[in-house]
Amino acid sequence: MRVTLAPLLSALLALTGCQVITDDGVAPDRARLIADMTAQLQRAASYRYHAEYLLAGGAKGAISQQTGPARTVFAYPGGRLVVDSGGHTSCVTAVRPARCQIRPLPSAGPAELTGYTEVTKHGLVTAPVVTGLLQAAQLQSQADVEAFDATLAGRQATCLEVSGLTDADAGGFTVCVTAEGVLASFSGVVGGVSVDQSLLGVTGAPPASAFDLPDGARVTDHRPRTPAP
Template sequence: MPAASTTLRTLAVSVIALLTVTGCQALDDAGRAMGRADVVNDLAARIDRALELTYSAQYQLSGGRTASINQSQDPARSAYEWPEGKLTVTAEATTRCEADEGRTVCTLEAPPAPNSKPPVVVFAAAEREGLVTPPLVMGLLTSAALDPGAVITQRENTIAGHHATCVDVRQTAESFNACVTAEGVLGSFTGQVDGVPVELALSRYQEQVDGAAFELPPGAGVVDHRPAI
């Protein structure tokens, strides 16, 4: 299973375990009281189901830039791509590619151990460039749901032709809006990441993935840090 899948499953379990006992309340658009656990657990369950899917999601970033998230199950692998880089997680390696002064260099490291959490740093470069990842969204939702001062409201929306459930989170530290489609794919995000405003919206979703999405960028230099077998 890809590293991203392991991260999301671990986060989802943690969210459910922590929030079930909070008893905190939020209000939906109709003013109906609902437990914070209900809001977060529903989105966590959707994202969890999506980990079993094969799909390609294209995103529009601020400034007219684009990014993508690709996931395949046979074999299990995932790829995150943004204007200045790419992260690919397969059974063979965790590969981070970065473009600098017109040249792309890819660093190969050992793949995550089965059923283990990958280090959060593997997603940091993507998130700095505006590609908000599902693990980041789940982390923000967890923090918000455990913040007694946070106000969480739920609404329904349609994004790129797909039904989505959205949450608006208002809190002292960070306020944000996130949407998850019925398929469990991140639909949109508006907020801040490390103090930097970020905006992302799904522009296209399909249930097929081109195998080239998991390959290294053409002409990229390779630095292999994997331990010798």
């Protein structure tokens, strides 16, 4: 496990205003770095916010979240995913009329990330996917983890650069998270998809329209029907 940044990376971080996080001059251990960032991502669940991102190729994406009732929407080029207590609603907006499918919340396990991995295929990574990658890094002793600070869209963020992963959806990645737990940036190849995501801006008031289904959408509900009494 490395405890200091390689000379080249150190030079790059100096140029970009990033610096290694240290505790009394000693780099924190990998387990604590990963645990801290995982907890930081979970912290965002208690906040209302609307974050806009620049994606690979100049495309735009957004994540909007409200807390009463709890609901999050991930908007990406050609579609969106809405997650709430009633299930996952995925919509294809690249066609007219838009097509939406509602499915029950997946059970715990690999299927739990199904809807989120579909979002990743369109270049927008989500906190559940990042959490899964961090868990993989936690379990693999050969993985290297380096920490640094950055400022993105005017917000201070804690960042981790992870490399050397095996048997994971990504061999390595760099992720930054704001103090509130909002995903600030992500770069890496996840499931064969090159993701380059950077925060453009974040506000505390998501637009109400962000949670609406597209006008005229054809909706198919795959949730089990409750038998009539």
